[in-house]
Amino acid sequence: MLFCPMERDVRMKSGSTLEKVLRAGKFAFTGELGPPRGVNVEAVREKARHLKGVVDAVNITDNQTAVVRMSSWATSLIVLQEGLEPNFQMVCRDRNRLAMQSDILGICAHGIRNMLCLSGDHQQFGDHPKTKGVFDIDSIQLISMVKRMRDEGTFLNGIEIDGPPEIFIGAAANPFAEPFEWRVYRLAKKIEAGADFIQTQCIYNMDKFRDWIRQANDMGLTERTYILAGVTPLKSVGMAKYMKTSVPGLDVPDEYIDRLQGVERKKQGDEGIRMACEQIKEFKEMKGVAGVHLMAIEWEHRVPEIAERAELLPRPQV
């Protein structure tokens, strides 16, 4: 079972800042912003202001954990108005191929150039647990549909698009979910389908991640896509335990919990940031890692401090 290591397509696909940073060989830094559960535009602007100039692009989540929020495209637009580059997320749970393709055209028409293709958390986890999940196509099929729209200028049905979208296509990877041996092949499938960049699940088990990235390097996959390592600073012992036991597909080794337990309560957040910065410093040196994706959940205001301490500032001008 071998994938021929093909060269990366060197042509600029979207002209987004994220794409330019990565193509210039700079270490990329992306953040995350969760839309509000209402029309609280000011909340979005406030979060965006913390991130402006600090990250190259910010992921705008799409009804994350299957909870209704302001739509990811609309929030992306507000963020764009704030002078921050969005990475528009789209899940397969809530839209069929018609809605997906029209939203892709829509975001591109409004100047959004990055998109992350995801399956989405199952609706059962959310605030409308008995809704009908769509899953018309899956995340890998979504990646390939966007690529087709962009590179072949046709819809999924083969019909020509009047002005194809220019999108830098992203996908997620979870190196920690079972079966571990298959995860690198699933990464390969995403690249095969057209993923220009990858953002990973939050990493805590560094040994396992080193193992996974080594496999990706050996298979030539890191030559064909840009991998951004996912980091989420732990705010407290409670959060660490919750992530360990209640979030499917996460692997939080006990050493993280022990370290947080070793400091007094008020200082646990600071210790969490210190651990995250140590990880980021290692990622900067790690072969095959092209950047970091920081998911500081409801901690947008601390991202500048984290970026500073992890020596990720100033961001490259490209």
Added chain:
Amino acid sequence: MIVGERKPIEEIVEMIKGYKRVLNVGCGGCTSICLVGGQKEVDILNAELRKACKAENLSIEIDAFTIERQCNADFFSELDPMIDDYDAVLSMACGAGVQFVAERYPGKPVFPALNTVFVGVDREIGWYEENCRTCGECVLGETGGICPVTRCAKGLFNGPCGGTTVDGKCEVNSDVPCAWYEIYERLKQQDRLENILAVKIAREWENQTQRSLIQEAYKKRYAKER
């Protein structure tokens, strides 16, 4: 087999409330096999209904009759002469059987006594598990005989998602195995992992409008009628 479960007694009483004479028709097919709609269950339901009607002061006469299958018109011949004696029919077949009875006797109100739940197998006696969503384009040949449409909570064709737990369970329920974990394990055991190595492209869903089909050998016979 098609698997069903009985509706709550209150819901059934509510449906037949306005009628004086009701015939409860059992089915000797799938719903009999899954122990919910055969002769025995018809009798049990009728006993419960009589009790419930008495409690509510309703005077409804309820009779029983079970035919071999409600999804084939040939089996209706015994039922035909009886129907006029009743002003409503309760059916203990699957939804398809209920509709066929309703089609046969368009003047009679026909009510379902069951909820039709899935196509599945017997795990143990009285314990069933869903295995097929009748998608119309079977992929079991590539997935080690494990259905991703039915058994993966997201119906992924290029699984597994990032939610598979350490012990190979699905993210939505720690009691349910991750279908794609099992597909991987089975194909690995058979040295057939190349089956799922290539990207499986988006499928054309064939089950979005009502389907009918004529087997190849019968195409000629029905050519004129269509």
